[in-house]
Amino acid sequence: MSISRIALSTAFAAVMLAACATERIEPPISKGPGLGQPATAAEIALLDIGIAPSGAGLPPGSGDARAGAKVYAAKCQSCHGDKGAGKPADALVGGTGTLASSNAVRTVGSYWPYATTLFDYTRRAMPLTAPRSLSNDEVYAVTAYVLHLNGIISEDHTLNAQTLPAVKMPNRDGFVDYSKVR
């Protein structure tokens, strides 16, 4: 067998091995038919409700814990209990200082790193049986109420698109980013 034949068969074997190693026996697909329709501004606006920790995406409006207490009593308390104590659904208060103990209790107050997440989640998913039914003012207010119950802001602290992302949560530095660990 000539040297080039050996080289060739080695190359062939290498190709076969590579093919087996990726299981992608068929050639990778690199081109689609390009049939996506332009998404309309209205279509995007309906869905685009995510709030980043920077506050990007927060809508106009405002509210404080006093107003939030009323929203909470009417729309949340039946599931989250008196003053966020929990039952039948998750407790929204408590657990501060327990994270390093064997009885760690994770709540909005003890665990969540960003107040923006509370606004985002309440607006997208709560009240569980009627999500997206609260006005922006109501979401700001009930967010303020839950933060106030946890002793994070005072009762008259008004939350809006500027003040909400500035709220420093007690466990803000409690997370280690593993997204690069694969």
Add this chain to the structure above:
Amino acid sequence: MKKSLTKGEGGLRPARGDALVERSDRRSFLTRSAAVTAGLVAGAATAPVVRAAETAATGLPAWSKAPGAPLRAYGMPSKFEEPVKRVVTSGYPTVSPGTGSSLTPLQLLEGTITPNGLHFERHHSGVPDIDPTQHRLVIHGLVKRALSFSPATLSRYPMVSRTHFVECSGNSSRNTGPEPLQVTCGTIHGLLSCSEWTGVPLSLLLDEAGVDPAATWLLAEGADSAAMSRSVPLDKARDDAMIALFQNGERIRPEQGYPMRLLLPGWEGNMNVKWLRQLKLVAEPMHTKDETSKYTDLMPNGKAQQFTFPLGVKSTITRPSFGMTMQGPGLYEISGVAWSGSGRVARVEVSTDSGATWSDARLQGPVLSKSVTRFRLPWEWNGAAATLQSRATDEKGNVQPTRQTWTAAYSAAHRYHNNAIQTWSVKADGSIANVYL
């Protein structure tokens, strides 16, 4: 009766493993015996005097002597398999029965593919009833062209089929409590299922939209009333992510995301967003509720690991396991499933002596990446107490940890990503228990 269950025909040694009786299956087993007996008795009663050839026919069961059921448009399992079901749980049965999970009965299944009706479920606010003609996937944010795709449009795209497991990162949390629960393998580890998924590579759609270089993550969101949302690194989306439209050949079931779900092979189930309605390209992760409050991994020092995406290498013996009873000494097959979110399973070792010695199990091919691999090992049970364990290693060299190693790495309150070795204790009386080692 035992004889009819064994497959020892043709001079092959009867495999004693076949005589394993699953407790929750006992009803169907008894029904089956009753049916056979009834057939025999009825046959004998209606034909008291017959010639030799006819006598043989009277010994046949009823179903062999009359036409069977007519054809039907969509098939269902035998009624005798009725106990083969998911275990359904909800943390909020009164206020939100749709918030919870149902678990694949791993101990009652074989091979590697999960039947669609038995794929585990995990929903945060029930299963939406989506009209595909009204559903759209919108890709927007940091892109040149914001695009909208209907399921019908995506069905015209070139597709790929890949066999991958999906595992909830809360799987096996039932083994994180202080005492081992005496429940079946599926009730502990059944937030794991494996399917052939078919759909459109996400990279195609991202290219069509033209991703802005500033984008490094995307927010994936579902159309359920929880609007379940997770941040996904762009490099994963470009690598092997798929917009899955089909599961084991048929359109994805509503419980699995009909009409489309995001599939991120090997990554925690919650990120494989079902009922997918938007992908927003962003520069930073959004820190949604399900990547902060939930699905983060609290360590003993009170800090939490966040964005722990790939699922660890893992295995469990499915047979013999809790709920089955050994039928006396003899040859059994130890069988189970192994998988890794980082690639292929390279090796599964089995111990029958509490981990003192290990034997390599046979891996049943094809061994696919980020998929379930079935392993098997013949075992001659001498009738004495034995402690069964399996330990998987993947192609990256990751080894499934012992329960002690895993427990030491996390807070006592931690419940996610439990890939510790499962231990089944076989007692001399043939019963099997879940134990901690």
